[in-house]
Amino acid sequence: xxxxxxxxxxxxxxxxxxxxxxxxxxxxxxxxxxxxxxxxxxxxxxxxxxxxxxxxxxxxxxxxxxxxxxxxxxxxxxxxxxxxxxxxxxxxxxxxxxxxxxxxxxxxxxxxxxxxxxxxxxxxxxxxxxxxxxxxxxxxxxxxxxxxxxxxxxxxxxxxxxxxxxxxxxxxxxxxxxxxxxxxxxxxxxxxxxxxxxxxxxx
Amino acid sequence: xxxxxxxxxxxxxxxxxxxxxxxxxxxxxxxxxxxxxxxxxxxxxxxxxxxxxxxxxxxxxxxxxxxxxxxxxxxxxxxxxxxxxxxxxxxxxxxxxxxxxxxxxxxxxxxxxxxxxxxxxxxxxxxxxxxxxxxxxxxxxxxxxxxxxxxxxxxxxxxxxxxxxxxxxxxxxxxxxxxxxxxxxxxxxxxxxxxxxxxxxxxxxxxxxxxxxxxxxxxxxxxxxxxxxxxxxxxxxxxxxxxxxxxxxxxxxxxxxxxxxxxxxxxxxxxxxxxxxxxxxxxxxxxxxxxxxxxxxxxxxxxxxxxxxxxxxxxxxxxxxxxxxxxxxxxxxxxxxxxxxxxxxxxxxxxxxxxxxxxxxxxxxxxxxxxxxxxxxxxxxxxxxxxxxxxxxxxxxxxxxxxxxxxxxxxxxxxxxxxxxxxxxxxxxxxxxxxxxxxxxxxxxxxxxxxxxxxxxxxxxxxxxxxxxx
Numbered sequence: 092x093x094x095x096x097x098x099x100x101x102x103x104x105x106x107x108x109x110x111x112x113x114x115x116x117x118x119x120x121x122x123x124x125x126x127x128x129x130x131x132x133x134x135x136x137x138x139x140x141x142x143x144x145x146x147x148x149x150x151x152x153x154x155x156x157x158x159x160x161x162x163x164x165x166x167x168x169x170x171x172x173x174x175x176x177x178x179x180x181x182x183x184x185x186x187x188x189x190x191x192x193x194x195x196x197x198x199x200x201x202x203x204x205x206x207x208x209x210x211x212x213x214x215x216x217x218x219x220x221x222x223x224x225x226x227x228x229x230x231x232x233x234x235x236x237x238x239x240x241x242x243x244x245x246x247x248x249x250x251x252x253x254x255x256x257x258x259x260x261x262x263x264x265x266x267x268x269x270x271x272x273x274x275x276x277x278x279x280x281x282x283x284x285x286x287x288x289x290x291x292x293x294x
Numbered sequence: 295x296x297x298x299x300x301x302x303x304x305x306x307x308x309x310x311x312x313x314x315x316x317x318x319x320x321x322x323x324x325x326x327x328x329x330x331x332x333x334x335x336x337x338x339x340x341x342x343x344x345x346x347x348x349x350x351x352x353x354x355x356x357x358x359x360x361x362x363x364x365x366x367x368x369x370x371x372x373x374x375x376x377x378x379x380x381x382x383x384x385x386x387x388x389x390x391x392x393x394x395x396x397x398x399x400x401x402x403x404x405x406x407x408x409x410x411x412x413x414x415x416x417x418x419x420x421x422x423x424x425x426x427x428x429x430x431x432x433x434x435x436x437x438x439x440x441x442x443x444x445x446x447x448x449x450x451x452x453x454x455x456x457x458x459x460x461x462x463x464x465x466x467x468x469x470x471x472x473x474x475x476x477x478x479x480x481x482x483x484x485x486x487x488x489x490x491x492x493x494x495x496x497x498x499x500x501x502x503x504x505x506x507x508x509x510x511x512x513x514x515x516x517x518x519x520x521x522x523x524x525x526x527x528x529x530x531x532x533x534x535x536x537x538x539x540x541x542x543x544x545x546x547x548x549x550x551x552x553x554x555x556x557x558x559x560x561x562x563x564x565x566x567x568x569x570x571x572x573x574x575x576x577x578x579x580x581x582x583x584x585x586x587x588x589x590x591x592x593x594x595x596x597x598x599x600x601x602x603x604x605x606x607x608x609x610x611x612x613x614x615x616x617x618x619x620x621x622x623x624x625x626x627x628x629x630x631x632x633x634x635x636x637x638x639x640x641x642x643x644x645x646x647x648x649x650x651x652x653x654x655x656x657x658x659x660x661x662x663x664x665x666x667x668x669x670x671x672x673x674x675x676x677x678x679x680x681x682x683x684x685x686x687x688x689x690x691x692x693x694x695x696x697x698x699x700x701x702x703x704x705x706x707x708x709x710x711x712x713x714x715x716x717x718x719x720x721x722x723x724x725x726x727x728x729x730x731x732x733x734x735x736x737x738x739x740x741x742x743x744x745x746x747x748x749x750x751x752x753x754x755x756x757x758x759x760x761x762x763x764x
Contacts, residue, residue, distance in 0.1 A: 102300045109611045110488065110587055114725045119706045123358060123372045125332035125379050142713070167488040168589075170521065171725060172704075173423040174330065174441035196491055196523055201439035203314050225437060254455070256315040268343075271449045274310055274318055276453060278346075281309045287322050288544040288552045291349035292390040 096208060096261035100187050102162035105224045106150055111164060112171035113198060115290040117180050130176050131183030151184075154258045155228050163220055168209075169198025172242045178205040188234045190241065192217050204267070208236055210251045219247065237260060296562025298459050299528050300494045303434045303559070307417045309451055316453035322416040324446045325402045326353040326389065328380040329400045329706070330421030333381040334444035345387040347450045351383050352411060353391040353401040356401045356493060358706045361669050361696035363395050364526070374586050389448075389501075398541075400672020403427040403640040407511065408674055410540025414556040419446055424640050424722065426517040431512035431537070432529035432559050434494070437518065444619040457523045460493035464501035471756035473650070474509035475720070475739035476643060477501070478516045479591045480580035481512030481573050489590030493569070496561060506642045507536040516642045516722050519588040528560040538636035561661040582627050582752055583724045583737040585615035590724070591737070594754045598625040618726050619734050620714075630736070631663070634717040635747040636729070637693075637740050638669030639703035642720035647740040648679050652687045654744035655760060660692035661750030665679070667694040693747065705730045718746035723734035 119131045146152045152250065156161045168191040169177060178201045183190070189202065190210040202209045212220075223230045223244055230244035236258060241249045258267055297305070300761035308726040309318040323345075331353070336345065345351065358373045360366075368374040377394065384391040392399045398409060403424055406412045412428045418426060421443040428435035437451070445452055464477060495517055497510075503512070512528045527533075534553055537543050542550045561567075592598070600623045604612045616623065623631075626684055637643065637651050649668065660666045668688050672677035676698055680686055685695045702709040705719035711733025714724030720743050724735035736752060745755035 107610070108614070109608075112587070112723075112725045113702075114723070116730050118727055118731065122329050122706060123370070123376050123466065125334075125336075125376055127333045136733050142731075167491070167521070170487075170488065171423065171518075171723060173335075173421060173437040173439055174566050175421075178439075179677055185377060193491065195488070195521060197437055197439060203439040204439065221393070256453075266733065267453055268341075268445050268448050270315075271318060271445065271453060274451075275449075277310045277318070278449060281320055282450075285306075285320060285569075286418070286551075288413050288548060289323070289542045290544070292409075292411075293686070294349060294353060294384070294388045294390040294544060 092151050095264045096187070096206060096236055098236070099160050100231055102155055102231055103161040103163040103190070103220065103224045104151060104156035104159035105221055106162060106164040107221065109165040109275065110167040111171050113169055113177040114173050116169070116173055116177040121249055122174060122176060123281060127179050128183065130254030134180035134184050159187065161190060161232055161234065162186045163217065163224060164189065164191045165217070166192040166214065167193050170195040173197045174246055175201045175205070178207050180200045182207055190220065191219060203260055206261065208234065208261055210234065210241060212249050216249050220245070296565035298561045298565045298567060299432060299496055299559055300434065300525055303415055303417065303696055304456060306415065313506060316455045317598045318432060318451050319454045320417060320445050320451055321419050322350065323406065323411055323418045324351045324422035324441070325349060325406055325418065325424065325425070327357055327402050327420070328376050329356045329357045331383065331441050331443055332376065332379045333440050334447060335387070336695055338447060339443040343448050345389060345447045351389045351447070351463045352406065353389050354399055354402055354692060355380060355394055357700045357704065358701040359394060360707055361699045361709060364697060364719060374540050382429060395445065397673055401513065401640045401643070401700055403718060404671035404675065406429065408540065408672060410537055410543030413543065413552070414533060419452065423518045424515050426522065426525050426561050427511050427515040427640055429514035429525040430507060430527050430534055432528070432556070434524055437526040452761030457494040458492055459568040460490055460495045461548050461567040462495055463499035463570065463572035463576050465499050465572050466498060466501065466574045467503055468501065468575055469578065471580055471741070471759055472575070472578045473739040473741060476506060476511040476578055476581045477573070477575055477735060478513045479583065479588065480578045482516065482520050482588045483581065483591035484573065485520065485571065487587045488521040489717060490517065493522055495522045495525045496567070497525060499572065506646060507532060508627055511644070512641055516588065516736050517645065519600065519722055529556050530680045580739060580742050580755060582742065583735070584619065584621060584627060584725055586726050588722070588724060588737060592617055592627065594628060594742070597627060598623055600624040618686040630752040631716065631750060632718045632736070632746050632752065633663065633665065633715040634711060635664055635666040635743050636702040636717055636719040636721065637667070637743050638671070638701050639721035640671065640700070641722045642740050643669060643675065644676050645678050648675065648684050649682070651682045651740040654741050654755060655691040655693070655748060656687050658691055659746050660747045663750045664747050666692060666747040667696060667702070669709070670698050671694045702729050704728060718743045720750065
């Protein structure tokens with residue numbers, strides 16, 4: 092199910108909150124499923140729906156934010172639990188880019204593996220993008236991973252850094268498990284020399 | 295130049311350095327639970343791959359399991375299916391599993407150490423962010439996502455970049471009534487809940503000698519609550535004494551070999567950390583969180599910050615947190631009423647935690663307004679506690695005494711807060727809705743939670759401890 096990341100033109104959904112944790116993105120009651128799909132409808136559940144399941148006045152319930160491919164948010168996005176259900180849900184909802192001043196580490200890795208590009212810009216740059224989106228919710232951004240570039244609706248261009256391997260994973264849909272399997276002989280060799288001291292429990 | 299402890303463990307596990315990509319790192323122990331693994335096993339089947347080292351993998355059910363009578367079938371069929379799925383996957387791929395009826399079942403981060411599977415110098419991963427717990431042994435341990443679970447199942451390796459290193463020096467000495475939980479909450483409260491993002495932390499300093507293995511686990515457990523990749527204590531005699539004789543720990547000549555190797559696991563005197571900070575433990579008092587992330591924490595005699603005490607850039611989050619917590623700026627924490635007391639979780643549900651909480655409540659009754667429960671971290675902990683009579687102390691005091699699991703730390707099973715309820719909790723996260731939609735969490739030590747159960751409000755346990763001593 093690897094996907095190829097292409098250039099994204101879209102307006103952004105502004106989520107003005109810091110340290111949005113993965114418990115908030117996918118609450119615990121939805122972690123019981125054994126599938127990778129179905130999470131798009133339930134992301135930010137407690138923020139999107141009231142106790143009767145009716146939509147609340149939350150940014151992702153509003154047009155045009157609900158159709159955005161870019162999520163614009165504040166620092167330390169995706170903190171807390173390692174649940175990959177968070178990027179599964181965000182992707183299924185329609186986001187392929189998340190722009191923030193910083194990301195929690197496990198979430199960042201999980202995003203890359205699911206075809207979501209996490210773009211790290213400075214707080215000042217993110218604030219500028221927020222102001223453009225608030226002024227015009229339809230303001231389009233272009234995110235070009237080839238060029239490590241975000242172009243705002245007012246023509247401002249920001250460049251972002253991303254690790255070369257992560258970039259290749261996104262651009263070419265690399266199967267990193269497959270890549271590791273190419274080193275099977277190295278792993279076997281390593282195992283003959285490396286000592287593990289515990290006695291394995293019986294299966 | 296010398297090497298840090300982290301660098302020593304790292305280098306011992308690099309299978310292959312790769313140009314322009316992360317290194318291939320070998321994983322010694324892979325812990326698996328029911329919530330983050332089903333999609334990984336499905337991935338194996340779809341690609342016709344298999345589990346490379348079932349003998350270096352251990353599964354248990356903890357997140358989604360009932361803590362009440364286990365002979366009754368689960369009411370929730372979706373939960374039952376997830377538990378059954380792990381059972382079937384382990385059978386198909388020959389992975390050892392401590393299932394719901396196993397004497398060693400429990401929270402994954404409690405059972406691996408108590409069975410001697412967590413050892414110094416190892417690399418340990420699990421699809422759970424609190425895997426950092428195992429760093430207490432001088433093992434490099436961190437949480438991973440489900441795609442990485444699949445990676446480790448298939449290859450027993452992960453592609454990893456080396457992290458930056460951060461030394462945290464615990465200076466001074468522990469004052470009366472200050473527990474491991476207070477040290478780690480105090481640290482996060484001082485530096486903030488994301489200051490360690492991108493770093494592997496080594497906890498050092500004179501206070502290390504005062505800390506038991508279980509206390510070191512409490513501290514490493516919450517490394518992730520400051521964003522850290524992993525937390526480490528260099529192994530010492532306290533570590534070796536704890537490990538020796540455990541069920542799956544090495545014995546005989548293998549033990550001698552292991553200890554000889556483990557004694558090389560320390561940061562060299564001339565090694566350099568990327569960053570170094572310190573905490574004066576002598577100045578701490580018991581801690582309580584007041585907000586919606588673990589950095590929003592203060593001492594028990596303190597108060598919720600006033601508007602002017604919060605930096606301008608943080609005021610949005612501050613007000614949002616207080617609105618959720620239904621607290622006002624400047625609110626004094628002592629005396630805040632609680633509805634629920636939860637003693638449990640991978641942070642604070644080991645035998646020492648239960649002993650300390652039991653010492654506070656012994657011979658006393660919980661406040662009638664409070665629903666109080668103890669959920670031991672594992673069935674072994676439960677058994678040990680019962681042998682010591684702790685269950686009677688808790689039951690007579692008015693606590694419920696449950697079976698092992700993650701329980702109300704994340705409320706996946708029926709143990710969850712109701713909207714608006716306020717909880718004194720020994721767990722690790724006070725996020726919005728973490729313990730139940732609309733629930734409000736105050737993080738604290740087991741002694742502090744026990745004290746809150748007796749009075750029905752947030753209480754300085756030192757007062758009670760002094761009364762008892764006097």
